Amino acid sequence: MSKVSERARxxxxxxxxxxxxxxxxxxxxxxxxxxxxxxxxxxxxxLALVRTAPEAFVPLSVYVGTLVGVLSVSLAFxxxxxxxxxxxxxxxxxxxxxxxxxxTYTPFLAAAGNAPIxxxxxxxxxxxxxxGVALKLLAPRHFGRIAIIFYLAIGWxxxxxxxxxxxxxxxxxxxxxxxxxxxxxxxxxxxLWERLAFQNVLxxxxxxxxxxxxxxxxxxxxxxxxx
Numbered sequence: 001m002s003k004v005s006e007r008a009r010x011x012x013x014x015x016x017x018x019x020x021x022x023x024x025x026x027x028x029x030x031x032x033x034x035x036x037x038x039x040x041x042x043x044x045x046x047l048a049l050v051r052t053a054p055e056a057f058v059p060l061s062v063y064v065g066t067l068v069g070v071l072s073v074s075l076a077f078x079x080x081x082x083x084x085x086x087x088x089x090x091x092x093x094x095x096x097x098x099x100x101x102x103x104t105y106t107p108f109l110a111a112a113g114n115a116p117i118x119x120x121x122x123x124x125x126x127x128x129x130x131x132g133v134a135l136k137l138l139a140p141r142h143f144g145r146i147a148i149i150f151y152l153a154i155g156w157x158x159x160x161x162x163x164x165x166x167x168x169x170x171x172x173x174x175x176x177x178x179x180x181x182x183x184x185x186x187x188x189x190x191x192l193w194e195r196l197a198f199q200n201v202l203x204x205x206x207x208x209x210x211x212x213x214x215x216x217x218x219x220x221x222x223x224x225x226x227x
Contacts, residue, residue: 018200023079025201030075033208037067040215052226059110060222066103067211070096091140094147098132101125101154104214111221112168117161128154148188155181170225173217180213
């Protein structure tokens with residue numbers, strides 16, 4: 001490997017200690033995202049149950065549960081001091097991402113009805129999520145950054161059901177889903193760029209943006225389009 005490529009690798013992938021300012025900023029971003037998820041999620045479930053989509057309450061509950069869960073675990077991990085507990089929180093943090101991806105797909109695919117491709121995709125994303133959780137909890141050091149490829153593969157697997165989703169979901173929801181996927185994917189650049197100042201904050205800002213776009217899309221599917 002050339003010296004240039006070695007320096008580029010070290011600059012992008014060498015972990016560092018975060019400053020107090022970075023930790024505070026990251027905590028603020030997490031806090032905003034978590035409060036938003038809890039409030040908006042509660043309103044979503046209430047409106048769906050009592051007015052617009054009671055049949056979708058279970059898949060919506062799965063989504064809200066995984067959204068609140070991933071933000072809560074991530075907040076705990078990033079603010080916890082170094083030690084054995086933080087190491088375990090790191091495993092749960094990365095494992096929760098798999099559950100969140102599958103949880104986000106659940107209400108969209110449930111809204112697609114009994115379309116065979118939607119049912120198969122739902123099985124695929126949850127099977128992939130379970131495998132990812134197992135690998136992250138049991139063999140995190142052997143899984144490493146390959147998990148990012150796995151995240152992206154599961155996250156963008158919905159492309160195979162694009163025609164079905166186009167036929168069943170509101171047009172605005174489809175654009176929001178795509179925009180959210182782009183936000184998550186773009187944020188991975190900052191997730192990997194560990195030597196960049198405030199990179200973790202920037203990564204989590206993209207996560208909150210992506211989650212917000214998908215949350216609005218789910219509101220459109222389960223509430224707005226049914227009023």
